[in-house]
Amino acid sequence: MRHNETTGSYLMEQEQKVECEFHRSPAIKRLLARSLDVRAVRRKCMESAHLAIDSKYTSEGDRRGWQERLLSAEKELENMQSKLDEFIATAELLSEDDFDRQFGELRAELDGILTRLHGYEILPWWRDRDTDFPSFFRDIRTVETYREFMESKVMQWLPRKAEVGRILSIAREMHHRAGGDDAQPIRIVDVGGANGALGKLVVDLARKNGIGIEYTVVDPDDQIISQAQEAYGDEISFSVCSAGEFSEKVNSDDTEAAERMARRRALIEFNQRRFFDLGSIIDLMNDRLGNGEEIADDVISDFCLAWEEDFQPVPDSFLGPEGNETFKDWVEGSKLNDYRSLFSRWFDRQQQEIVRLTTLVEKRLSEIQSKFDLVINSWMPHDLDFSADL
DSSP states (O other), rough: OOOTOOOHHHHTTTHHHHHHHHHHHOHHHHHHHHOOOOHHHHHHHHHHHHHHHTTTOOOOOHHHHHHHHHHHHHHHHHHHHHHHHHHHGGGGGGGGHHHHHHHHHHHHHHHHHHHHHHHHHOOOGGGGOOOOOOOOOOOOOGGSSHEEEEEEEESOOOOOHHHHHHHHHHHHHHHHHHTEEETOOOOEEETOOOOOOHHHHHHHHHHHHHHEEEEEEEEEEEEHHHHHHHHHHHTOEOSOOOOOHHHHHHHTTTTHHHHHHHHHHHHHHHHHHHHHHHHHHHHHHHHHHTTOOOOOOOHHHHHHIIIIIIIOOOTTTBBTTTTOOOOOOOOHHHHGGGGGOOOHHHHHHHHHEEEHHHHHHHHHHHSSSOOEEEEEEOOOOOOOOOOOOO
């Protein structure tokens, strides 16, 4: 008997799964290859172009531009079809690396056609790029005016003296609460503080007040860190890695904590790859369902196989003579699943396991001696709070 989608047994199997090398079933490779669909892209091109061309607000010059770009997109799509057909025919035989490379290249070509038509990048919501809050280096000692600070974009927020003092005061208070004394330096970790600007201000204030301090910047941006290290390397320590990697490194002496953090990170990386695969094939299904097309039996069969082998067991309620849930309802959501899409249901289920592992990590870390007095994020932009992640 198949597992129902609401059972919890699936979650407990995930830690074993993620320790294996990431692997896709032949069924999901076939589906992903089909998701690079010329028809779907052509439909998007036609809808956007005709909406603009038929609008009374479009100038004659812009209308001609749309017509020319649409014609060019049609030719590009026509030329791509043979490459996509070849990929579909061989996809399930490719190694994971070769599949990823070819799939990425072909999808980038299709994305490029849409981008050239519209003049800007268009991506589905699940492929949206993270907002980029760039970091720049400038020696904070050379900044003399507010205008210089804003123009050089040293930080996302203005570090007033009171705020710098508050950081130092909190770190010192936590140091004393943990049983530390003034003979020992207070220890601060700054996640995302690649350019070292805040670190320099905090270290200067500490030394001005006779407070011993060890300030560590953790950031994967090696280019910015190399510049900051040249300027402040004698006063600040720098570690080129993510916060998660740093946490695993500093807690490596505790086997239980290190193993739990490694499992959590592995599961997040595993789920991220599955997330993008699922997004691709659900978009393929939604395109067919949304346009009233009948989905071929072999596609539905591959979808069920992929769901069973790559994601989780197919629920009893789905299809079959005894089934009471249609394919459309299963994918898009129905009363039987609280009108939540398949994407949402899978993602929520995976998050439960991440939360479980996070709780175990936090529990273990609370049982061992803290290695730092304060962890901050000097990169944090205005109106965004990453405190929970830290």
